[in-house]
Amino acid sequence: MRLLLIEDERELAAALSVALSKHGIVTDHTMHLADAFELTRQNAYDAILLDRRLPDGEGLTFIPKLRRAGIDTPIIVLTARNEPLERVEGLDFGADDYLGKPFLVEELMARVRAVLRRPPNLAEPDIVAGRMMIDPLHLNVTVDSTPLDLPRRELLVLVALAKRKDKTVLRSTLEAAVYNYEEEIQSNALDAHISRLRKRLLDANAGVAVHNIRGVGYLLKEE
Amino acid sequence: MRLLLIEDERELAAALSVALSKHGIVTDHTMHLADAFELTRQNAYDAILLDRRLPDGEGLTFIPKLRRAGIDTPIIVLTARNEPLERVEGLDFGADDYLGKPFLVEELMARVRAVLRRPPNLAEPDIVAGRMMIDPLHLNVTVDSTPLDLPRRELLVLVALAKRKDKTVLRSTLEAAVYNYEEEIQSNALDAHISRLRKRLLDANAGVAVHNIRGVGYLLKEE
DNA sequence: AGCTCCGCAATGCTGCTGCAACCTTGGCAG
DNA sequence: CTGCCAAGGTTGCAGCAGCATTGCGGAGCT
Numbered sequence: 001m002r003l004l005l006i007e008d009e010r011e012l013a014a015a016l017s018v019a020l021s022k023h024g025i026v027t028d029h030t031m032h033l034a035d036a037f038e039l040t041r042q043n044a045y046d047a048i049l050l051d052r053r054l055p056d057g058e059g060l061t062f063i064p065k066l067r068r069a070g071i072d073t074p075i076i077v078l079t080a081r082n083e084p085l086e087r088v089e090g091l092d093f094g095a096d097d098y099l100g101k102p103f104l105v106e107e108l109m110a111r112v113r114a115v116l117r118r119p120p121n122l123a124e125p126d127i128v129a130g131r132m133m134i135d136p137l138h139l140n141v142t143v144d145s146t147p148l149d150l151p152r153r154e155l156l157v158l159v160a161l162a163k164r165k166d167k168t169v170l171r172s173t174l175e176a177a178v179y180n181y182e183e184e185i186q187s188n189a190l191d192a193h194i195s196r197l198r199k200r201l202l203d204a205n206a207g208v209a210v211h212n213i214r215g216v217g218y219l220l221k222e223e
Numbered sequence: 224m225r226l227l228l229i230e231d232e233r234e235l236a237a238a239l240s241v242a243l244s245k246h247g248i249v250t251d252h253t254m255h256l257a258d259a260f261e262l263t264r265q266n267a268y269d270a271i272l273l274d275r276r277l278p279d280g281e282g283l284t285f286i287p288k289l290r291r292a293g294i295d296t297p298i299i300v301l302t303a304r305n306e307p308l309e310r311v312e313g314l315d316f317g318a319d320d321y322l323g324k325p326f327l328v329e330e331l332m333a334r335v336r337a338v339l340r341r342p343p344n345l346a347e348p349d350i351v352a353g354r355m356m357i358d359p360l361h362l363n364v365t366v367d368s369t370p371l372d373l374p375r376r377e378l379l380v381l382v383a384l385a386k387r388k389d390k391t392v393l394r395s396t397l398e399a400a401v402y403n404y405e406e407e408i409q410s411n412a413l414d415a416h417i418s419r420l421r422k423r424l425l426d427a428n429a430g431v432a433v434h435n436i437r438g439v440g441y442l443l444k445e446e
Numbered sequence: 447a448g449c450t451c452c453g454c455a456a457t458g459c460t461g462c463t464g465c466a467a468c469c470t471t472g473g474c475a476g
Numbered sequence: 477c478t479g480c481c482a483a484g485g486t487t488g489c490a491g492c493a494g495c496a497t498t499g500c501g502g503a504g505c506t
Binding site: 374375376377408409410411412415416419437438 | 450451452453454455460461462
């Protein structure tokens with residue numbers, strides 16, 4: 001792990017470097033914001049430790065600058081200015097955490113570890129088919145990134161088909177996707193939905209077609 | 224934004240809920256870890272506020288349990304046990320942040336925002352839609368850079384829609400964005416908010432329109 | 447007290463949806 | 477090749493679920 005320490009008190013910086021090294025952490029140190037920016041461009045740091053009071057300005061201003069440059073490295077602000085409202089200020093500048101001096105190295109380490117833990121995405125991936133993009137979780141359909149407004153039943157049919165693009169979907173599966181077991185249908189309602197869906201996909205120039213597999217079910221294919 | 228508050232002091236919990244609601248945050252509250260686990264399975268919270276001392280055990284033990292279940296929601300520990308070593312312990316249990324009681328609601332808000340900014344959420348950028356600019360973290364809305372003053376519930380609806388501009392937002396998602404599970408609505412309250420929001424957007428000449436998708440939800444589009 | 451916000455409910459309206467009637471297509475047997 | 481039938485396709489229609497709008501009164505805030 002590699003950290004960047006931006007801190008103007010030499011002794012503190014030295015002590016921190018030693019302490020962190022015992023945790024297997026490599027620390028780059030600078031006293032100036034200008035240098036710091038250059039360093040972040042040349043190295044991929046796991047986190048940045050930032051003092052507020054620095055010879056060439058308020059440390060917080062460094063954060064937006066970094067973010068604007070597209071660098072998302074977590075930042076922990078270390079400072080003697082530890083009043084609640086100052087902490088609010090620091091966090092709202094974009095800092096990931098804020099730690100008042102003096103502090104235990106143990107606590108700093110814990111906060112670094114906490115900052116590095118990342119929440120992963122558990123989103124269901126979008127489905128691409130023809131010009132369409134389908135978000136099955138939010139029932140969202142776009143054609144060439146303009147939203148497509150579909151009635152609920154047609155939408156459910158489409159999503160069920162899209163989830164198994166290029167593969168046949170049994171008629172019974174489609175019925176299950178659109179109707180719950182309480183709603184029994186005594187007619188060709190499903191066929192009607194397919195028909196209307198086809199028309200809408202055609203009008204929207206969606207780049208896909210719904211094929212019928214006689215006696216089995218349906219299938220969504222790019223055309 | 225939706226939080227889960229796990230806290231056994233009724234008064235504190237109630238006060239917090241009220242305070243947070245003024246920041247546009249919907250809060251679900253429970254006093255028991257067992258309930259909390261169930262709630263996290265049923266709802267997608269943006270963050271969890273966790274007390275350490277709870278009737279059915281040490282709150283920290285909840286964190287690994289949650290992580291093992293694959294739930295990575297950021298957790299902020301709220302506690303009177305605020306010695307440095309206790310903070311280390313909390314963070315190493317997997318908490319994302321640790322805040323000693325008593326605290327300012329302002330600081331809690333700032334820490335929540337900071338936690339939500341962490342990768343891969345990155346900084347939640349301002350949303351531009353029509354003439355509007357929306358800061359989803361601070362719930363600021365401007366039209367042509369003059370601030371737009373909206374009632375709380377309408378504001379929450381708007382932000383929820385704006386976060387998914389040009390994409391459908393499920394009705395249930397909107398309800399979750401505006402109400403917590405204790406506030407049951409037995410009428411078309413949400414529809415009423417939409418209607419009033421539309422009127423306000425029109426009056427303000429915001430350059431956006433709220434479309435309905437029958438049986439599914441709503442969608443915010445530039446016009 | 448005056449104000450806004452908000453939930454509720456009554457009203458009117460839109461267009462989805464199931465149905466059924468009718469048309470088209472594909473498979474198969476003679 | 478032709479005729480037949482079943483499966484699927486299309487479309488008008490009526491009913492109604494879902495949505496939009498608005499006034500009212502209570503609650504909360506200044």
